[in-house]
Amino acid sequence: MNVELKDINKHFGKVHANKGINLNIPSGTIQGILGENGAGKSTLMKVLSGFIQADSDSEIILDGKTVTIDSPADAIRFGIGMLHQDPLDFPPMRVLDNFLLGLPGGLFPNRKKIAQDINLLAKEFDFSLDPESYVDSLTVGERQQLEIIRLLWLGARVLILDEPTTGISALQKEKLFATLKKLPEQAMTVIFVSHKLEDVESLCDKVAVLRAGELVGELKPPYNTQKFVEMMFGKMITLGERQPSQTGETILSLDNISLEDARLKIKNVNVEIKAGEVIGLAGMEGSGQGLFMRACSGLMRTVGGRIQLKGQDVTGKHYHAFKKAGVNFLPAARLEEGLIPGLSLTDHFILAEQPKGIFIDRAAGQSLAEDRIKSFNIRGTPLSTVESLSGGNQQRAELALLQSPLSLILLEHPTRGLDIESVIYIWAKLKERCKQGAAIIFISSDLDEVLQYSDRILVFFNGNVSTPIDTHKTSVTELGQLMGGKGWTEKAGKNA
Amino acid sequence: MTVETILIGLAGVLASAAPIIFAVLGETLSERAGVINLSMNGTILLSAMGGFAVAYNTDNIVLGFLAGMLIGALVALIVAFTSITLKQSQVAVGFVLALTCRDLSYFLGSPYMGVTGPRLHAIQIPILSDIPILGVLFFRQDIITYISFIAIVLTWVWIFRTRPGLILQGIGEKPAAVFIRGSNVNLLRYIYTIIGGALIGLAGPAFSLAIRAGWMGTISGLDGIGWIALSITIFGGWNPARAAFGAYLFALLQWLGLVLQPVFTAVPSQVLQVAPFPLMILTLLLVNIGNAEWVERTLAAMPESTRKLFAKLLRAMRASPPAALGVPFERD
Ligand SMILES: Nc1ncnc2c1ncn2[C@@H]1O[C@H](COP(=O)(O)OP(=O)(O)O)[C@@H](O)[C@H]1O
C-alpha cells in the first residue's frame, strides 16, 4: 500500500511534536524514520496508526485516497498495524490469549485453530513461540515476534515498527531484519523507526530524518553516515576513544554466591570488583542480570555464598546496611522507583540530603537545587516536578541525587531512551565518580554502550554467568553469541 | 448432632452465602475492568431496604429483586461517571457513597422496620432433591440460591472462556493495549461497572427477601457485609471460582460460630459471632504474604528443600490485582 503523509502537525499543549511533515512511502518498500529521542518519530507513527489524532489540517492519503483514521481499529481496517515502542501486550496472560484478544469472531474462540495459526505463522518466519507459554516469561524479542504475527494475521499491509531493536539480542535482531526484508516481496510496506544509524543503514530502502519535529530530509543508498549524523543533530558528535579506568582497592567481593527467584537460578558466582572499575552486564532481558543487581544492592538475599563490601561481610544484610556501606542503586523505571512524581526537584534534593528534624529548610533546599541543576546541566527549574522533565533530564536529576562519597553504583539501563548528548554527559559524570573511587556495575541492552564504557563484562545467559571478560579482548559478535547461548565452554566458561 | 442436621446446616451455609456471592462476583467484574466500586457496603444496605420496600408495596418479589439491581446499577453509574469521565478518585467517591447509601437506607427504611413482607421459599427440584447428601445440600434451596450457583459458573466462563471476557481481562491489565486492538475501553468500563453494580444490588434483596427476610434497620446485621465482600474479592484473586470459595468459607465460619456456641460455653458468644471477620483477615494475609519482602528474605535463608516447598505453596496461593486497577485511561 502506498502511504502519503501531507502536512502532518501535532501539538501536545505547547509542544509542537510534528511540524508540517510531508512524506511519501511507496508500496513494497522499507522506509526508515531516523531521529534522536524526542524528535517526534513516535508521534508521527501514532498519528498514522490511529492511536492519536493529528491537528485538523493534516492529511493521510492511502493509495491515492484521503482517509480519516480516528482509532487503531480504523487503522487496522485500512491495513495499518503498529508495533509500539513500549510493548502493548499482556504479560500475565498466555501467548495464545494475547494473540486472541481483540480478534473478531464468535463468543467462544476456537483456541485450537488459533494455536495452529500461531504455529504456522511462527514457522513461516522461523520464530519460536509456544502458544501456551506466558508472555512475562518471553524476551522482548519474542514479544515483538508475537505482535508481528498478530498484526499480519489481522491483515496488516503496512507494518510500523517503533524502535524495535532496543532491548533485543544481536541474534534476534538478525532474525527480525531477515523477516522484515521478506515482507516487501509480498507487496507489504514496512516503516522502520529508529534512532540507531546502523539499523536503518542495513535495512531501509530510503530513510527520512526527523529533527525537533521537522522532517530534515531523505537519503537513499548508498548511505553517507556523516551526512546522517549532520541531519540528525545539526552538528558533529562523536563518542571519543574508550578510556580504561585506573583501579584501586577491592570494593565488592562475591564469594561463590547463589541466587534464585521463582523463574531463575544462578549458581556459584565469583567476582571481585575494584574501585574505579566499570563492570557491564550483558544478556537478554531476564537472563539473571536483574537478580544479580538486586543481590549486589542488598534488595534480595542470596541463598548461598558470601558478599563482602570493602572487606566487611554483608551477607544476608538489608538494603540499608548496603546503603550505609556506600552502595546506591538506580533502577530502570525512573518514575516508578527512582523519582517521586508530583514532587519538585527541590523536594527531591531535600529528601536525598536526609535532613535532621521535622521542619523543612526550604531556602537551603532551593539553593542546593539551583546548585545541582547548574552543575548537572538539568533543563528545568527548582520548582519543576520530575515528571515534567524529559527522560535525559530525569536521569541527570537522578545522578545529581546520588549521595557522596559512594563506593558502588548500580545502574539499570542508565541511558535507555536518552539522546546521545545526554548519554555522553551522563557517562562523563559517572566516570568522574569512578575517579573518586567508586566502582560501577551497569546493565544495558545496548552492546555498543557495554563495550564503550565497561572495563570488564559479565555475560548472562539463562542464569549462567560468564567469568569476567576483558573488554578489549572481545567484540559485539562474540558477546552477541554468548548472550544467545553459543560458545560458552571455550571462552567464557562457567563461573564455577 | 446427627448427620441430617449437619447436612441441613451446610445447606443453610450455601444459602446464606448467596448474597455475598452476588456481591463478590459484581465487584470482581467491576475490578477486572479496572474500576473499584467501594460503595458496596452502602449499596447492599440500600438495595436490601429498597428491594424489600418495593416487594412489600407491590406484593411482587421479582419486582423487589429488580429494584435492588436497579439501585446497585445507579450507584455504580455514579462511581463510573466520576471515575471514568470526571477522573476523580475512585476510593474517595466510593467511600462517600458507601456512607451515604447506608444512612439513606436507615432513613428511608424506617416505615418498613419489622414489617412482615413477602419472601422466597425453597423449591425442591424433583428427582435431584432425592439424591442422598447432594439432594439436601444443593437441590432444596430457594430460587436465588440456585441463581447464585449459576452466576458463579457464568461469570467464570465469561471471564476465562469467551472473547469479550478476554477483552475484559485485558482492560484491567493494560487498557492501552486493548485500545490498539480496537475496543472502546471507557465504554466497556462503564458497562462492566454497571453490570457489576447490578449484581451487587442483587445481594441486598437476597438478604431482605430470602435468608434474612424483612427490614430491621440498624439491627439487620447487614452493615459490614459489604466490606467483607470487598476483602473476599481480593482473597479470590479476581477469579469468580476462588471468590465463591471465599464466600462459602466465610458463611461456614459464621455457621460454625453458631453451632459451636453450646459446646464452648466458656467463650462469650460475641467472640464466636465476630470471629469470622478476623479469620477472613488472617486468610487474606496468608494469601498475600508471598508478596512481602521479609518473607522472601526468610525463605532465602532456609535449606533448599524447605525453600522449594514454601515457594511453591506461596505461588499457588498468590494472586495479583489487575495492573490497571483504579488507573484512568487516556489516549495521550
Ligand atoms: N502524550 C504526550 N503528551 C505530551 N507531550 C508528548 C506526548 N508524547 C510525546 N510528547 C512530546 O513530543 C515530543 C516528541 O516525542 P516522540 O514522538 O515520542 O519522540 P521520538 O519517538 O522521536 O523519541 C517530545 O518532546 C515529547 O516529550
Ligand SMILES: [Mg+2]
Ligand atoms: Mg519514540
